[in-house]
Every structure is written in C-alpha cells, then in structure tokens.
Amino acid sequence: MLNRLNGAIATVLVIAAWVAGGQSAWAVRSQNYTPDQFVSVLFGFGYPVTPGTPLIDVRVQQAIRDFQTQYRLPVDGTLNAPTQDKAASLVSDLQTNLNRAMQPSPQLPGSQFYGAQTKNAVALFQRQNKLPETGIATLETYQRLQDIISDAIPLPGQPTTPIAPTAPPVSSVPIGTLYNETDFRAVLLGLGYDVNPAKPLNDAPAVRAIRDFQQRYGLSETGRADQPTQEKAAIVVRNLRNNLKTVLRNNLSIFPFYDDVTQASVRQFQTQAGLRVDGIATQTVRAQLDATARRVR
Structure with a gap:
C-alpha cells in the first residue's frame, strides 16, 4: 500500500513538473498572432515587409521562411507554434531590455506585440543614442542596447557591482536580424574570403575580409557585419542560389544562408564548367555562373 502511495505521489510530482515546464515555455505567448500582428513583428525586426501586407504575399512568405531559418525553426512559411513562440520571446526580451536601459514611464509590458508603444520606445532609444530614428530594432540598435545592458545596469534590489555575464559560444553569438556569427562566417x-572558421568576427583576418566585401559593394568600410553589410550579403547569396537553381534546374530554395546544399550545388556547377571543384563561390565563379544563367534564361 505504501509503495502504491509513493508511486502515486511520484507520478503527481512528475506531472506537476511537466505542467510547470510547459507553462513557463508558453508563458511569453499569451495568444496566437493575427497575420497583421506577426507582420508587424517581422517589420519591427527589420525584415523587408510592409505592415498590413497579407501573409500570402511572396515577400511576407519569404520573410517568414528567413525568420524560421535564422532561428532553426521548422521552415514552412506558416505561423506554426515554434515560430510564434520565438517571435514572442524576441519581442518580450527587447521590451525588457528597453525597460532596463531607459526606465520609461509607463514601462513596456514585456508582451509579444511589436505595436506603437514598442516602436516609439525603440525610436526614442535611437534618438537618445544618435542612431537613425526608425523605430525598427536594427543591428546597430540591438548592439547599442546590448552594450548598455552589458555595462551592468542593475535590476532593483541587485548589487550595484555587476557580475560579468557568461558569454555565449562564439559560434552562436547573434549579430543582427539576418545572421549570427556562424552564419555570417559561413557566407x-x-x-x-579568407577567415578563420574558429575565430570571432573581430579577428583581424575577418575584419579585413569584411572590409574587402564592403569595398567591393560600395558600402562603408566599417569592418563590422553591420546591417547594410548583412543585407548585401543576403542579396549576394540569394542571387547565387537563384542562379544555381536556374543553371542546375534543381529545386534549391532561395534564402540567404551558405549551407551544405549551397556548397554542393556550387561544386556541381564547377564540375560542369570545368572549374576547380571546391564548393567556394569566388567572384570568378559567380561571374561565370551569372553569365551561364543569363544564357539559360
């Protein structure tokens, strides 16, 4: 009898822990997004969409897929549960960090919605920090906000001497709305470009590579993976994949990441074109691929 009772108690405790875990995982998203609300989130984080555009719009579909790919979510172009949960978490974290950095009154609610209050708070933060006042959480805005937070603004009741946060692994550090360090290094x-795959993007060879990329495409030579640089890189990779899809007549999806499939497709083109087969789409390879794609079209 005692064993049965202990077993029942254990079962209840396991169920209670599972429920508590589930509640915490779902706590940020209080409800499903409407299409307009989710498009506002995408717009607020710098994806190239226009508020009010329907979900069936091709640009919105691509933005959702890019969002899903960036955050390693199921990629289907729909507002699936993991996609909504991730968006809710990102917006809530942004609002929380703005509250810590700015102490606005009233404070942002820490909700899942990127509405007028969040947009105005982002714009005010940008104005105060001499950034372009867009109301969009751009890479520069995100980096400045993180700088302020990491400079140890204490929460109420916490000691004024900050405890240095544990840095995430170099390979997973988010650097903007399109890429993390691993993604951009892979691009x-x-x-x-000659970069060390085991080093961060502030490593001297990586800085030189980024400057070379920026110079080639007429960008400000900051040596950082800033938002204009990321956006140009995304265009280059999308164009590369589109040309590969045209020339190889495969079903390659058009997104801005240089993954194993991209590398394999480049190898296939290099083999067909009699080029050195290494899976690297140098400027020479891209120029020949572009010329071939034009003839095919």
Whole structure:
C-alpha cells in the first residue's frame, strides 16, 4: 500500500513538473498572432515587409521562411507554434531590455506585440543614442542596447557591482536580424574570403575580409557585419542560389544562408564548367555562373 502511495505521489510530482515546464515555455505567448500582428513583428525586426501586407504575399512568405531559418525553426512559411513562440520571446526580451536601459514611464509590458508603444520606445532609444530614428530594432540598435545592458545596469534590489555575464559560444553569438556569427562566417568562407572558421568576427583576418566585401559593394568600410553589410550579403547569396537553381534546374530554395546544399550545388556547377571543384563561390565563379544563367534564361 505504501509503495502504491509513493508511486502515486511520484507520478503527481512528475506531472506537476511537466505542467510547470510547459507553462513557463508558453508563458511569453499569451495568444496566437493575427497575420497583421506577426507582420508587424517581422517589420519591427527589420525584415523587408510592409505592415498590413497579407501573409500570402511572396515577400511576407519569404520573410517568414528567413525568420524560421535564422532561428532553426521548422521552415514552412506558416505561423506554426515554434515560430510564434520565438517571435514572442524576441519581442518580450527587447521590451525588457528597453525597460532596463531607459526606465520609461509607463514601462513596456514585456508582451509579444511589436505595436506603437514598442516602436516609439525603440525610436526614442535611437534618438537618445544618435542612431537613425526608425523605430525598427536594427543591428546597430540591438548592439547599442546590448552594450548598455552589458555595462551592468542593475535590476532593483541587485548589487550595484555587476557580475560579468557568461558569454555565449562564439559560434552562436547573434549579430543582427539576418545572421549570427556562424552564419555570417559561413557566407564569407563560401564567397571565398579568407577567415578563420574558429575565430570571432573581430579577428583581424575577418575584419579585413569584411572590409574587402564592403569595398567591393560600395558600402562603408566599417569592418563590422553591420546591417547594410548583412543585407548585401543576403542579396549576394540569394542571387547565387537563384542562379544555381536556374543553371542546375534543381529545386534549391532561395534564402540567404551558405549551407551544405549551397556548397554542393556550387561544386556541381564547377564540375560542369570545368572549374576547380571546391564548393567556394569566388567572384570568378559567380561571374561565370551569372553569365551561364543569363544564357539559360
């Protein structure tokens, strides 16, 4: 009898822990997004969509897929549960950090919605920090906000001497709305730039590579993976994948990441074109691919 009772108690405790875990995982998203609300989130984080555009719009569909790919979510172009949960978490974290950095009154609610209050708070933060006042959480805005937070603004009741946060692994550090460090390093390597895959993007060879990329495409030579640089890289990789899809007549999806499939497709083109087969889309390879794609079209 005692064993049965202990077993029942254990079962109840396990169920209670599972429920508590589930509640915490779903706590940020209080409800499903409407299409307009989710498009506002995408717009607020810098994806190239226009508020009020329907979900069936091709640009919105691509933005959702890019969002899902960036955050390693199921990629189907729909507002599936993991996609909504991730969006809710990102907006809530942004609002929380703005509250810590700015102490607005009233404070942002820490909700899942990127509405007028959040947009105005982002714009005010940008104005105060001499950034372009867009109300969009751009890379520069995100980096400045993180700088302020990491400079140890204490929460109420916490000691004023900050405890240095544990830095995430270099390979997973988010650097903007399109890429994290791993993703952007893969783009540089895939396009033929000389960077060390084990080093962060502030490593001297990586800084030189980024400056070379920026110079080639007429960007400000900051040596950082800033938002204009990321956006140009995304265009280059999308164009590369589109040309590969045209020339190889495969079903390659058009997104801005240089993954194993991209590398394999580049190898296939290099083999067909009699080029050195290494899976690296240098400027020479891309130029020949572009010329071939034009003839095919």
